[in-house]
Amino acid sequence: MLRIYNTLTRRKEKFVPREGKKVGMYVCGPTVYDYPHIGHARTYVAFDIIVRYLRFKDYDVKYVVNITNVDDKIIKRANEAGEEPLKLADRFEKIFFEDMQALGIEKADAYPRVTEHIPEIVALVRKLIENGCAYEIEGDVYYSVEKVGKYGALSRQSLKEMMAGARIEVDERKRYPMDFALWKKAKPGEPSWQSPWGRGRPGWHIECSAMLMKHLGEQFDIHGGAVDLISPHHENEILQSEGATGKKPFVKYWLHTGFLKVEGEKMSKSLGNFITVRELLQKYDSNSFRFLVVSAHYRSPIDFSYGSLEKSKKSLERLLNTAEFVKTFKEGQSNLGNLLKKARKEFEAAMDDDFNTPQALAALFDFSKEVRKLKCGSREVVAQTSDFLKSALNIFGILVREKEIPGEAKRKLTEVAKKFGIRVEGEVIESIVKAREELRKKKDYKTSDEIRAELQKIGILLENEEEKTVWKIISL
RNA sequence: GCCGGGGUGACAGAGCGGUUAUGUGGCGGACUGCAGAUCCGCAUAUGAGGGUUCGACUCCCUCCUCCGGCCCCA
Incomplete structure (x- = not known):
């Protein structure tokens, strides 16, 4: 019996999908404006494992991960780089997919993009205005938080508490300080779309509500993301979705993964401890990283270091x-x-x-x-x-590789065989191992050790077991 | 300040109201021509103080401390 910790109730609950073995699952995807880092990797690897396990348990999972390809950060970055925002997003989306593949993450069933769901988003915003949940001011549309019965279902914070800690100045035009944007009026040069409120673009939270309704329906089973998304992103998703449909609960199980730190500190550009997936995979293979991820519970924080990665590899x-x-x-x-x-x-x-x-x-x-x-x-x-x-x-997404010698190493093996005058019959490696066995029987340890050293240079390790010699490929 | 989650042996990291987690590393031994792999054994621990209990690392309270959230973030 599968039990899952639900952020909504703060306890482990029996996992019972809404409909038999069918599971609808949505995980907040990346905003594509930079290279994915190992924090992203941790989150998506963790959910990849969850999906794999659900499927192993014969659940029929529909897994959806969104791609945020319009937003403030993308626009800002594009302006700095003198690139079209949508082009920049497109570029980094490709990189995201490449990196996820390199990490051995299975493809989700759908990767909806914000730019391809503008009509759905507009329709949803319109519905919220009609419902009285939202209001328009000069081309901007805000969600009206004040009317909500109780705020903070997930984060357990009241509006007052949230406001007390808020460090930003609020837009004076909003009815209530915590109201958040559903639709943002376009500024010159920004990507924008036509809407009943003039040209503009979607706010951050609404896209998820719109896309998951389209791909998973108005209510579904699992919604995931990293802990930092609990508030306000997921909080607001609940408001929007339930506000629009009136159906509760919008999501049955909320799952959140712990953060990844680097040597005790939050990863950030300013600290200079920002590690991209590419950088990581240049030094270690994905198996080692995945082992590291798996060796901590998905809700626990992981303190990343190359030292612990090395330990993972060895383990x-x-x-x-x-x-x-x-x-x-x-x-x-x-x-x-x-x-x-x-x-x-x-x-x-x-x-x-x-x-x-x-x-x-x-x-x-x-x-x-x-x-x-x-x-x-x-x-x-x-x-x-x-x-x-x-x-x-x-x-766990860890591949047990077939023992196969790469082409280049094979060529070198033949050279080694020649050097030691070994006659090759069948597989080169087998011939070498056999010849070396003979040498060892004759107690010619000098030559046999030389052979072993040569092979090690090529990346093949010979191990003398009790009765025979086994060889294996030394991984990255 | 408010909210959430932690503090376990050298390090990583779980479970459990009473019995060895597990792994890496260290030490000792076995095996081995050597190396490696493997096996056996050993050591090092539950942030502090109270309470509940026959018994607490495990439950409750207080404190200290760390991380995260409250603008953006996986």
Whole structure:
């Protein structure tokens, strides 16, 4: 039984979708005005894992992530760069997709863009005005917060408290200081669209309401985002959506991921600790990063450092080794079947408990340790073990790579074989390993160590196990 | 100030009212020609103070402290 922590109620609840196995899920996507950073990566990896697990549990998930491609920051950045705002957005949207793919994030079912939903947004704003939830002043439209029965369903803050802490000067024309813009009147040179209130563009919050209504309906199951979006973004989404449709609750489960800090500090340009996804992936592969993400609960903050990333890489290595090791099992009787059953159960129980990935990971490590003590199992169970490790890691989006030597390394291998006068039959690597075995039998350790050193330069590590030598590719 | 979430061993990071989390690293041992991998063992902990309890890291209160939100932000 899957249980999920709901920000709305501040407790774990049984997960029951509105309709059978169907799950509508929306996660606030990026504003595309710069390179994605590792904070984005954490959030989208976390939700990627949640979606994968839901699908693993046979839920029929429709996953929607929006793309905000018009907004103040985009316009500002474009003006600085002397670029068309929409072009700049387009450029960074492509980069966003590239980076997400590089992180092994599965495609969402839809990526609605704000610019492609202007009619829906206008219609929604109009409806809110008709409902008396919003009002227009000189081409701007504001949501009227004052009439709302209770504000702060998610953030648990009253309007008064919010205002007390507010650090901005308010627009005098607004009826109430906390009223927020649904439609912004166009300034010269800004991208704008025709509307009943003149040319303008959507406010930040309304786009989400409009797009998710279109793609997921007026009510749906899961809405996610990082914690910083709780207030005011998600708060306002609730007001707009429920204000327009009168249907409650607009969203059944609200999920929020914890923030990623870099060495104890919030990532920011001014601190100079801003790490982009590209930068990260130049130094480490996505598996290592995903392991780091998975080793903390999705709601907990992560304190990123290259040191902890290095540790993640090493830890993961252990699991990958076991996945490889089990393939060498001989046919025979063992306790493997029972261990597997237990591991499956523990893994799933951990994930069912609000996607507790650190605990799920612990189950895998426990399993790994037990498997290591065995040498055999029935062919069927061995295959299942291999599948289990693979699919469990796959839920985390960690790929168990096939052992394949890259083309360039293969060429170099042939050179090594030639250098040591090894006759190649079949796979080059196998021939080298075999030849080296012979050398070792003859106690020619000098030559065999040289061979090992040569291969290591190419990125292949030889390990002498009890009865045979195994080789593996040293990852990034 | 107000709201939310934390403070666990060298580090990362979970669970649980009473029994080893787990991983990385360290130390000792086994295996090994060496390296690596692997196994066994050891050490280091629950921010402070109260309370509830037979018993609290786990529940309650106070304090200290950190992070986040209240303009923008994944």
